Amino acid sequence: MSSTNFLHLPHQQLRRRKIFGGIKPAPHKAASLRSRIMPMPLPPQLILPINQYHGTNSSPLVKVGDAVLKYQALTEKLDHTGAALHAPTSGRITAICSAPIAGHPGNAALCIHLQCDGDDNSLELQPCLNHDQLTGFEVLRKIDAAGIVGMGGAGFPTAHKLRLAIEHGTELLIINAAECEPYISTDEALLRERAREVVIGAELLRTACHAPRCIIAIEEDKPAAIAALRSALAHSPIELMLLHSTYPTGGEKQIVQAVTGLEVPVGQYPLNLGILVHNAGTAYAVYQAVAEGKPSISRIITLTGRALQTPKNFEALIGTPAAFLLKLCGVQEQHHLTTVMGGSLMGLQLAHTEVPVTKTTNCLIAATVEDFPQPEPELACIRCGFCAEVCPARLLPQQLYSFARTHNHTQLQSYGLDDCIECGACAYVCPSNIPLVQYYVAAKQDLRTLSVAREQSEHWQTRFQFHQYRTKQEKDSARERRIPTALFPVELLPTDSSPITSVQFSRQLAQQEIADAVARANAKRISRLATDTQMPQHPAKDKE
Ligand code: SF4
Ligand code: SF4
Incomplete structure (x- = not known):
């Protein structure tokens, strides 16, 4: 409200x-x-x-x-x-x-x-x-x-x-x-x-x-x-x-x-x-x-x-x-x-007259050269400020014109190009015959094109990032499936009271295999030590 x-x-x-x-x-x-x-x-x-x-x-x-x-x-x-x-x-x-x-x-x-x-x-x-x-x-x-x-x-x-x-x-x-x-x-x-x-x-x-x-x-x-x-x-x-x-x-x-x-x-x-x-x-x-x-x-x-x-x-x-x-x-x-x-200040010049009347068409002007005399040659801006005096949106048309010529999109936006209603009052009073509105329309079109390109770029960037995330997830889960279960920390292993799953079963089996292997190695080492103590010393070693 x-x-x-x-x-x-x-x-x-x-x-x-x-x-x-x-x-x-x-x-x-x-x-x-x-x-x-x-x-x-x-x-x-x-x-x-x-x-x-x-x-x-x-x-x-x-x-x-x-x-x-x-x-x-x-x-x-x-x-x-x-x-x-x-x-x-x-x-x-x-x-x-x-x-x-x-x-x-x-x-x-x-x-x-x-x-x-x-x-x-x-x-x-x-x-x-x-x-x-x-x-x-x-x-x-x-x-x-x-x-x-x-x-x-x-x-x-x-x-x-x-x-x-x-x-x-x-x-x-x-x-x-x-x-x-x-x-x-x-x-x-x-x-x-x-x-x-x-x-x-x-x-x-x-x-x-x-x-x-x-x-x-x-x-x-x-x-x-x-x-x-x-x-x-x-x-x-x-x-x-x-x-x-x-x-x-x-x-x-x-x-x-x-x-x-x-x-x-x-x-x-x-x-x-x-x-x-x-x-x-x-x-x-x-x-x-x-x-x-x-x-x-x-x-x-x-x-x-x-x-x-x-x-x-x-x-x-x-x-x-x-x-x-x-x-x-x-x-x-x-x-x-x-x-x-449309009207003489905001209307659109038709390329041909086969276009239809729509719900927003309020006027058609069949103009002669007296209605729309040939425009005078465009001259340099003399900074007279007349355009700013008549702008109903309180903009600075001469600044917008300068930024539009140099394609300075940041300044165009900060000087309020979006608020320009394209009324043409500034161009109407300009002593240098600068078709100001044409510059603003072109600049707005540029900004729209850039905005669409930016949106598309953001869209594809998001898709790419999602693709990377998904690939990483898939790799991680594949690696998890391949890792030997014996390397799992003990605290991550299931307890005896938990239901037996295939994963749990394989981990227990692996632990048992490791324990058996360690026992076999120990037994072998003890048996070799015992044998070594009963055998005669090597002659070469005696000389030394
Ligand atoms: S009216 Fe025309 S010449 Fe004067 S400041 Fe504006 S753009 Fe420049
Ligand atoms: S066309 Fe835009 S800049 Fe020019 S007077 Fe109208 S609102 Fe202001």
């Missing part, structure tokens, strides 16, 4: 805190917010990564050739860190094989390929009308069954996070609606149109984690979403908090600081302070799972960038290829420079 005392602070004292550091880039959100959230037509094929989250283990429940219905479970999780996957529409499984996936290790993952039949036949859903009367355990079970993962980008399974929150004891649930990265407008669009559902989802999450207090935090520059939230919260105990619009306020540790003024210590999580953070999109998925009985098969995604004729937000099925969505928005290939998955 945490020792924080913000639970009883009046709302005014919690209000409008600013995070440490941060920047204010141009938002670039207006274009995609011009229209409402659009449904999308069915694509011909969906590519569904079996593991939607790094490090999870799931196994397929279907095989190639199977016909599946919408909402049918396609995988089962093998441990708590997994999340189930469901069919977003009806069709036939055509392959289960590796396919390119953005952001996964090796940029590929095992995927289920679903050929859509166009009928969208579904299993019957079981909505829950009295969801406000469910217990925390019942809500948690429904969230788990729906395969929901954090929609903010990290993709941590929601049910697992709730279980950890219950273990730690949660005092405050923060619904993170601070969507500060340029170009991304999914949460704003969601809250403008479906604020009531997000509020119900937040109440269900609060029930599941037993948090006494819940705050929805949103930046002050989203008036339409704020108005919708105020209306939806009219009869709810959940509070609304407006935050300064600074990037990256939406980071998990940063929003905790913005809402409570508390800084999450290095190497710890908000849960260590009794605070649970969930994204607004996750709250909406929880509403769908619990109230409507719908598994997680779709998400809101922003399609934007100057290469699109009609940028907008789509409710996209998980597994939809990026190319299909870009085409729906009228991508102008002659201006299309590159495609980025």
